[in-house]
Amino acid sequence: MDYFDVAIIGGGGTGAATAYDLALRGLSVILFERGELTSGTTGRHHGQLHSGARYALGDHRIARECMAETLILRRIAADALEFNQGLFLAVDDEGESLTDEFVEACRAADIPATEVPVARAREWEPRISGATRRAVLVPDGTIDAYRLAMRFFASAASRGAVIRNYTQASGIEVTGGAVRAVAARSLRDGTETRYECGAVVNAGGPWADRVAALAGLEVPVTPAAGTMVAVEGRVANMVISRLRRPSDGDIVVPQRRLSIVGSTQRKVEDPDGLRPLPEEIELLLASADELVTGFSAQPFRAAWAAARPLAGRSSEEGREISRDIAIVDHGKSDGVRGFFSVLGGKATTLRRMGELVSDQVAAFLGKAEPCRTAKFDLAPYADYWRLP
Amino acid sequence: MTQRLRIQLGGQAPAAGSAHFEDFEVNLPSGATLLDALEYIRTGVAPDLMYRHSCHHGSCGTCAVRVDGKEVLACLTALDSLAGGIPVIEPLRALKLEKDLAVDPGALFRSLPKNTSHLRESEVEHYIRFEDCIECGSCVSACPVTARSWDASTGKVEGFLGPAALAAVHRESLNSPERAEEMRTVAERPDGVAACEKHFDCSRVCPRMVYPGKHIEMLRREFART
Ligand SMILES: Cc1cc2nc3c(=O)[nH]c(=O)nc-3n(C[C@H](O)[C@H](O)[C@H](O)COP(=O)(O)OP(=O)(O)OC[C@H]3O[C@@H](n4cnc5c(N)ncnc54)[C@H](O)[C@@H]3O)c2cc1C
Ligand code: SF4
Ligand code: FES
Secondary structure, X not given: OOEEEEEEEOOOHHHHHHHHHHHHOOOOEEEEOOOOOOOOOHHHOOOEEOOOHHXXXXXXXXXXXXXXXXXXXXXHOHHHEEOOOEEEEEXXXXXXXXXXXXXXXXXXXXXXXXXXXXXXXXXXXXXXXXXXXXXXXXXXXXXXXXXXXXXXXXXXXXXXXXXXXXXXXXXXXEEOOEEEEEEEEEOOOOOEEEEEEEEEEEOOHHHHHHHHHOOOOOOOEEEEEEEEEEEEOOOOOOEEEEOOOOOOOOEEEEEOOEEEEEOOOEEOOOOOOOOOOHHHHHHHHHHHHHXXXXXXXXXXXXXXXXXXXXXXXXXXXXXXXXXXXXXXXXXXXXXXXOEEEEEEOOOOOHHHHHHHHHHHXXXXXXXXXXXXXXOOOOOOOHHHHHOX | OEEEEEEEEOEOOHHHOOOXXXXXXXXXXXXXXXHHHHHHHHOOOOOOOOOOOOOOOXXXXXXXXXXXXXXXXXXXXXXXXXXXXXOEEEOOOOOEEEEOOEEEOHHHHHHOOOOOOOOOOOOOOOOOOOOOOOOOOHHHHHOHHHHHHEEOOOOEEOOOOOHXXXXXXXXXXXXOHHHHHHHHHHHOOOOOHHHOOXXXXXXXXXXXXXXXXXXXXXHHHHHHHO
């Protein structure tokens, strides 16, 4: 009978970072992903390395967390990122009057935001909107979504974590008020295997409610679809954002030789099989044109949707770690010891999510090792597939 | 819009059954892609359908398959472009089949010289940081030499490094002059440039316009010169 200290359910960036973190602490780990690794939300997001500027006016703690993680990722995963920076553009009255407050809010969150003359901004990025009235430089960047997550998988695997793709967790066994095993079904041959374990981490992203249901529990997650549109060509080298309170279609992220505008938000029943709506595509292209001249005239490349887990946040004891990331200790909240859910977050904060949930899992298992994931360069992403 | 697809199923694991074809019907609005069709089938009648995908916009390189014998990225293939027939969807050749349309890209990654597959600043347009090759394996599958030299029992291509690897070797020799000698040694191996028969199918199928065939030719010319 196989035994693992921790079974992780969900093979997106959060699961990957958690597997690496726990493996570094010397725990034995197995991770289940029902499809290919990163086939959930992680591979499909907008690709913005958030300095936190976008959240500065809303919640300075989220903003500060993004900035801290940006600095860490630049150190440990440089080749999965672009160091291209970002510009926030005030293109209307709202933006113009918000600019001072915005810069101040960024600085309060340790984000080095600087207003630059519009003429200078236009030297850097000739295609920014003619309506630009004020411009602010921030340390945003671009993430290669797939390769960043795969670097965490490669690092986890090199530390002995067992990663099982195409393997769907089909049951969580609870006896005497504690998790005891996970049953997982292989899509390769349809067989189901039982894995005994000391703890279970639900890293199911927008599927987290379905994963919790395997243990008969509920977590407050509602899936929402977010649409993005990619066009050929880099309309800008920097990440271009609209300076206003966060809304639909106000960010253009360049990625390789593409430019991507996003995103939208619409509640859905099922995070699977999402398709963008024609009106969303139209709205996004029109919004992008307000930021960058001629965006919609670039050759169309792709439109797609990713699922966002909208968290119905609860203030129950032990639930709220940060505004953005919630760790649920189901031992405390539901009487199922050893079961933890990690909810919310961003691709930018994947490492931090892994750290927060691993702190609790390690403490539960009586392992005193601290988090070390911020210390070392991650393994090259190709190593994951290179291993025989 | 309704479209029928003929998909190769099964393959590797004994319990998965040997490879065979099955027809599926999908009903999706115009604008949908072949990847959307696979998602439609998986979330509907065939929950165990295995295929690879991640970014859905042609960046990650995971979703390459063969449509009527030609390599494409499923996420950039409009379903409309397949109308009027029943396209045959197969996994890539010359890589180990896992099941259905999913292959193990391990052999591709092992063929690439170490540290060149890292994303790095491109020397051509200094502000574009990422290299163009997305390691999708299309060229390896399309190349008649790799396809012929592929040994399903060992899961290896014997005798040819393959187009993606040689393109990476050439690229690396330009990007990092200090590694030029090392790269040249790789390219000069019998399974390097010499094994290429100049079919150029690699360049025809490459979805990122890396033109691996051109890189191989450039290596060949460099050898002739010195
Ligand atoms: C439209 C949009 C744009 C975004 N843009 C950005 C951005 O620009 N920058 C940024 O930092 N963040 C962005 N994000 C946020 C970011 O994408 C997510 O926070 C992150 O990808 C979540 O990763 P995850 O691992 O938690 O979830 P996921 O990647 O969804 O992983 C969960 C996994 O669990 C698997 N799973 C489910 N059930 C089971 C089961 N029973 N057994 C096994 N596996 C199972 C799923 O298949 C899935 O792969 C964006 C999100 C959206 C929706
Ligand atoms: S060279 Fe082109 S076809 Fe070959 S792996 Fe790279 S992107 Fe794919
Ligand atoms: S899913 Fe990433 S290239 Fe198609």
